[in-house]
Amino acid sequence: MPRISDPSNFMHSSKPTIVVHDLVKTFSLKHTQSFKESFVSMFSKEDRTTDFRALNGVSFEVGEGEALAVLGHNGSGKSTTLKLISGVQQPDSGWVRTRGRIGGLLEVGAGFHPDLTGNDNIYLNAAILGMSKDETDARYDEIVEFSGISEEFLDSEVKRYSSGMKSRLGFSVAVHTEVDVLLVDEVLSVGDAAFKAKCNDKILEMREQGKTMFVVSHSIGTVRKLCQRGIVLNQGELIFDGPIDEAVEYVRPPKVDKPRAPRAASAQKPEPRPKPEAPVNETRFTIAPEFMYLFLSKETQLGQPVDDPVEIAENGGGILQRFERGTATRSHALSITQFTRPGVFLDAYIAAGGPQGKWGFIVGRVEGAGSIDETVRIRFQNGIASRTGGSESPVEFSPAKLGAVTSTSAPTV
């Protein structure tokens, strides 16, 4: 059973500010964008949508004045949860109820119009965030001072601003809105170091004023400073709810020298991560965004992931993930995403150390397959693996510089 801590430990008031009950949200990845395509797909057998379950029965409550951090890997459902709480999206089932005025640091500068002046944009953005004219007037000086933008710039169009100035102004308006609940989504990286520090102070100040906070962040340092409780999402399910120090253990970056590090790390956790019996054909592991295309593509037929993605530091850095019908790698240095099917090549590759080893990342697909005498080759970052003759013959690796290899340009996805 997922560990759900006793909520009374954390609540400052009898009534929670945010109640989230059994949220389910499925995205249908639509491949059609026009009447014509939809019409054609009605008659073809091809299914033009792929369902992706972003949230699967998530429930929690946030007490008044509490600061809750939402943790999880990319694609675990954090942002979707935030969008459902802010009302931008609606759940497929389950419900959300909130108390008081909700504002967010997620929409920094969303309402800016490049052709309007900074002043006009302050009023427009404040109104979008729910402020009246009087409230904006009252806080105008504070907003301007906090943003650190000079008078002459406030009278000129926002399109003349640097991107740093734009986000400073947006953030400044957002933190000065009158709210009871603040939703924070990865925006603490705004502007230069000095402004960042100012933002963090401002958020801590709001926190001390007793505002309820709902923080989505990858920065362990930030959430530890801001929140006392954390929930952890994985594949759209809530896997932990409790003290922040225990929650962050779930998202600590895995050790890079061991490919199976995420599994190994779970042994050190205060309580082992519950591992539900995975039903067939249901995604249980996070798919790295880099492999989403391969995963969804009809041609590659990779099947479901059989493990979480693993960060690789060697050979220029990248990611490796194992799927039912192949292993995919992504090299950050080469910007190449490629995969290899299970078989003698893959076995030899793993035996040689995988992407960390001397072969490097997968660069090409199988070439020369067909006849029994022909040499079958796969290109890797640091050379070519080849096998001549039948399936009994061994795989040989000959190192080669990639520059020489890519002259025949390996197909990539």
Next chain:
Amino acid sequence: MTEHPALRDPEYSTPGTSLGLISVFRYHYLLGLLLKKGVVTRYYGSVLGWAWSYIRPLAQFFMYYVVIGILLGVSRGVEYFPIYLFSGIIVINLFSETFRATTDAVLGNKALIRKVYLPRELFPVAAAGGAIIHFLPQAVVLFIVCLFNGWHFTWMQPLAFVLSMIIVVLFALGLGLFFGALNVLYRDSKNFVDLILMFATWSSPVLYTFEKVRDRAPDWLYHLYMANPVTTAVELSHSTFWAPIASDAARPGGLMMNSAIGIGLAIVALLIGQLVFRKKEGQFAQNL
């Protein structure tokens, strides 16, 4: 399992719910700012600026006047044909402008819609407001021309003018909500709008008089034609500007009746538009 207390407690609200068009009134301050934004940025960076709001209809009027009025000779038998033409064109312009702007409003504000929850009807309504602001200069130009041609005041004229505007704007807003919501899912609904607008110009007595339809079409078709809210609005505009000048102008019968029908149809369009909009609204953020 007992029901969660938050479901009953009136202190709680459900994020992302609104009363649709009714909620727009609560956001009148923001609506005002959005309108201002539209006005300020419309001709941003253009030298002539708002003069374009006058130049475009004048050029359009001139083109129609030369081709339809002089070359094709439709003006024969219609007194003050240019004024007749122009009072119809401005109504069609208002209709096209409102319809197009409201349809585009959701897509045009996608950055906001994806990030902040606001009653989404705000954007089409603000777009309709912008269209009205854009329309008024044209009406002013026409009014001044009419004054020089012996226009005289009766109480029916402002009434007919306002009625005509209400019918057109409500009708176009209803259609705009409908097609704007569908446009998020299927981008081709914009092309349907273009198609409808192309018909709108010709299926109303703008370039010809209603008598041409009355004399040629069967009775049922004529009544159908006259029941079209855009036709009604065009005829109301003729009553406002052209009829007081043209002494023996033939006026269609039952204009009051048709106005009532027009308002009714506009409200029906608005209700249907609002219903479809609300039904699709939940999917906006994820599909934009």
